[in-house]
Amino acid sequence: MIQRExxxxxxxxxxxxxxxxxAGGERALTMLNATFAAVLIFGVETIPAILTGIVVFILVQTILVMMAKRDPQMFDTYKRHIHHKRFYPAQAWLHAIRREPRV
Known part of the structure; x- marks a missing residue:
């Protein structure tokens, strides 16, 4: 009998x-948000600054959670995106002499 693989x-x-x-958002952005809120809360140490820091943290964290639900790697994708050029001209090899297009 033949055995099946x-x-x-x-x-x-x-x-x-x-x-x-x-906390439901991307790690780097959540840490940046928490750091900003902590600086605002502990740096100024007034009641309006504390309330503002808490409100800003909650609002920004809510936005980060919504972004992470849509695409969990959105910030990493954006970081890669900003390094690309707007236009890559056609050339034979990497170190080819760049020529302007004829009009």
């Missing part, structure tokens, strides 16, 4: 696939 399955833990979020 079984498909090999390797279990991957779900924590390896999930994005690393902090």
């Amino acid at each position: 079984q498909t090999r399955r390797i279990p991957i833990h779900s924590s390896l696939l999930r994005p690393h979020l902090l």
Whole structure:
């Protein structure tokens, strides 16, 4: 009898696939938000500054959570995006002499 070749399955833990979020938002942005709120709260130490720091933290964190629900890696994608040029001219190789287009 010929034995069928079984498909090999390797279990991957779900924590390896999930994005690393902090309080529902991206880690770097959440830490930046918390740092800004802490500076505002502990740096000025007045009642209006404390209330403003708390309100700003809650509002910005809510926006970060909404962004993370839409795309958990949105900030990393944006960071890569800003490094690209607007236009890449066609050239034969990387160090080719750049020529302006004829009009």
